[in-house]
Amino acid sequence: MTEMKRPVTIQDVAREAGVSTATVSRVMSNPGIVAATTRAAVEEAIARTGYAVHHSARNLRRQRTGSIVALVPNLANPFFSQILSGVSATLSPRGYHLLIADTQNGPQAGGQLLHYLGHGVADGLILFDGTVERAHLAPGAGDRPLPPMVIACEWMEGLALPNVRVDNAAGARLAVAHLAGLGHRRIGHITGPAGNVLTEARIAGTRAALAQAGLETREAWFFAGDFSLDSGAFAAREWLAMAERPTALFCASDEMAAGFIGAVQAAGVEVPRDVSVVGFDNIEIAAHLTPPLSTVRQQRTTIGVEAARMVLGCIDGTVTGAPELVLPVELIARRSSAAPAA
Amino acid sequence: MTEMKRPVTIQDVAREAGVSTATVSRVMSNPGIVAATTRAAVEEAIARTGYAVHHSARNLRRQRTGSIVALVPNLANPFFSQILSGVSATLSPRGYHLLIADTQNGPQAGGQLLHYLGHGVADGLILFDGTVERAHLAPGAGDRPLPPMVIACEWMEGLALPNVRVDNAAGARLAVAHLAGLGHRRIGHITGPAGNVLTEARIAGTRAALAQAGLETREAWFFAGDFSLDSGAFAAREWLAMAERPTALFCASDEMAAGFIGAVQAAGVEVPRDVSVVGFDNIEIAAHLTPPLSTVRQQRTTIGVEAARMVLGCIDGTVTGAPELVLPVELIARRSSAAPAA
DNA sequence: CTGAAAGCGCTTACAG
DNA sequence: CTGAAAGCGCTTACAG
Structure with a gap:
């Protein structure tokens, strides 16, 4: 009764069915190839013993791991939940x-990456972090062949890796053009973290749209943020202290927009009457804020789905080279942006 | 140049160093046991070849997988990001x-679970979903031994599984007592999804606190939600249409509280002047809403950390039986709750 | 302190 | 259609 039950192996099934392990294996992975009678016997033996294949063993033999690793810069950031959901939904039905x-x-960012680059860990990688050590990724860097990799959301300048991202500059242009179209002449920007490619792309888009609209690009109106709520609130304090304030702000993330709005509202400022705000991401709560947040929609589930497809494609050879998939973005005008006060 | 580099194996290193594979293996996992000279030679060979252990192979041999699986009901739900971050931070340094x-x-919820319960997939499971098929979990259900499991956040009535959770009923009592203490006599509740254990526990706490305060428990003031923003907004529409409204609401999640507040504000209702609202979870944005949201704090990172520790404890035998860790909650009074209008 | 050998649980050419 | 055998890349008693 209390004896430890040893997990049942393919050997047990073979013995039970009176066949070789090879036959049992075939019934599991290529049933068509084995005689109906034999197959039935094996299937019965499997059912009777409650056999389930041992994945480590199968994977070792097949020289694959059946796993894809997603490397994210900060798992605690809810930004990734929908993306990972898309990844999971794509991988799961394909058996990964x-x-x-x-x-x-x-131990350190590089250490993590190196570990997963090692063989026998994962069949492919999705990098959501553009700041990993480039040295580790140079094709033929270490002495071993690297598993297929795709970089998603972010990217690495000058490194030809399969890539899925959103048109960040276009998103910024959309946001700024929207504000300019409403009649704003003094438009500012809360940026993402310094050095980040997303930050650079959105700043570039902002500058381009400002120039396009014939508006001033004032450096003092570029507030340094880091995508977080707190950095939005911090920018709000700078904005409040300013003699000549921009009347509209494009924020590089919805979280910063929410942080900014919360902080200025606490100081008695009305949005959009006193300042218009546009975010980036279209996180779920954006539509439920007061006022509902105008933003640039980025389809996070799609990013995850496409990134997953791309690695799978690299693995099965469907995808070669370093394709770049740039997903479109879309402006969602809600109530946080309006014409400036007369 | 273009030749496919075969990954280097322990054999290559052994040959290179002029020792047996056993010695190489020992240098990697128990260096103290091998002579200094030999060790140096092996280490040099490892460095020269760029050898990295093949994890599948090691794991098969060691009869472990080195993986813990977290089963979440909905990965897209940002509620889990911090929890998973805690899990990851605990597992990673321990080599899992x-x-x-x-x-x-x-394929179906049960299928997923069964798959991960199979051997060779994971050394342990953390279940964040209390609605999995109980039949699969009954000790000795299938014919095979089950890997260690802990259930976190939720739990399963009558099933003795190691468990980490928060004191949900106490949280609800705290919230309702807070509102009663402010002078509210008509207090309502937006519930979680029907049938969920968290929902039940928070309803029970709400009723208990209402009774304790000598207040009426009116069924019409219990709005059916599902933790989502939209369900909070939906409850707001019901609340707005009501002849006799509660003056305060305890919401079983911050998202519902935010959805509720956003919707009533859009209808011109002022919070907390016209209605006080308390949430549950203390999600990051709670402090940045207008008004900042009063809520019951639940330490999500800690839940993840403790759940991970518990499975690891089950695996290494440090933890036996079915311990229950109930983490304390805390009321955070912000500005969304105040005394009712005179 | 070190090596030869067995074996973790599978899969897959290779014969027949 | 099926089996005997080799082998995926490691680790670990067992000898010495």
């Missing part, structure tokens, strides 16, 4: 496991 | 990989 690692957790 | 699966993704 999703391994998730936080580049902040490992 | 984190496998994440969405119970909605698989």
Whole structure:
């Protein structure tokens, strides 16, 4: 009764069915090839014993791991939940496991990456972090062949890796053009973290749209943020202290927009009467804020789905080279942006 | 130049160093046991070849997988990001990989679970979903031994599984007592999804606190929600249409509270002047809403950390039986709750 | 302190 | 259509 039950192996099934392990294996992975009678016997033996294949063993033999690892810069950031959901939904039906690692957790970011680059860990990688050590990724860097990799959301300048991203500059242009179209002449920007490619692209888009509209680009109106709520609130304090304030702000993330709005509202400022705000991402709560937040929609589930498809394509050879998939963005005008006060 | 580099194996290193594979293996996992000279030679060979252990192979041999799987009901729900971050941060330094699966993704919820219960997939499971098929979990159900499991956040009535959760009823009592203490006599509740254990516990706490305060428990003031923003907004429409409205609402999630507040504000209702609102969770944006949201704080990172520790404890035998860790909650009074209008 | 050998649980050419 | 055998890349008693 209390005896430890040893997990049942393919050997047990073979013995039970009176066939070889090869036959059992065939019934599991290529049933058509085995005689109906034999197959039935094996299937019965499988049912009777409750056999389930041992994945580590199968994977070792097949020289694959059945796992894809997603490397995210910060798992605690809810921005990634929908993306990972898309990844998971794509991987799961194709029989792959999703391994998730936080580049902040490992001994050091580089260490994490190197570990997963090692063989026998994952069949492919999705990098959501453009700041990993480039040296590790140079084709033929270490002595071993690297598993297929795609970089999603972010990218690495000058490194030809399969890539899925959103048209960040276009998103910024859309936001700024929207504000200019409403009649704003003094438009500012809360940026993402310094050095980040998304930050640069959105700044570039902002400048381009400002120039296009014939508006001034004043450096003092570029507030340094880091995508977080707190950095939006911090920018709000700078904005409040300003002699000559921009009448509209494009924020590089919805979280910063929410942080900004919360902080200025606490100081008695009315949005959009006193200042118009446009975010980026279209996080779920954006539509439920007061006022509902105008923003640039970025389809996060799609990013995850496409990134997953791309690695799978690299693995099965369907995808070669370093394709770039740039997903479109869309402006969603809600109530946080309006014509400036007369 | 273009030749495919075969990954280097322990054999290559052994040959290179002029020792047996056993010695190489020992240098990697128990260096103290091998002579200094030999060790140096092996280490040099490892460096020269760029050898990295093949994890599948090691794991098969060691009869472990090195992975823990987290089964979440909905990966897209940002509620889990911080929890998973805590799990990852705990697992990573202990050398475990984190496998994440969405119970909605698989063929069916039960199928997913069964798959991960199979051997060779994971060394342990953390269930964040209390609605999985109980039959699969009954000790000794199938014919095979089950891997260690802990259930976190939720739990399963009458099933003795190691468990980490928060004191949900106490949280509800705190929230309702807070509102009663402010002078509210008509207090309502927006519930979680029907049938969920969290929902039940928070309803029970609400009723208990209402009774304790000598207040009426009116069924019409219990709005059916499902934790989502939209369900909060939906409840707001019901509330707005009511002849006799509660003056205060305890919402079983911050998202519902935000959805409720957004919707009533859009209808010209002022919070907290016209209605006080308390949420549950203390999500990051709670402090940045207007008004900042009063809520019951639930330490999500800690839940993840403790759940991970508990499975690891089950695996290494440190933890036995079915311990229950109930984490305390805390009321955070912000500006969305105040004394009712005179 | 080190090596030869067995074996983790599978899969897959290779014969027949 | 099926089986015997080799082998995926490691680790670990067992000898010495």
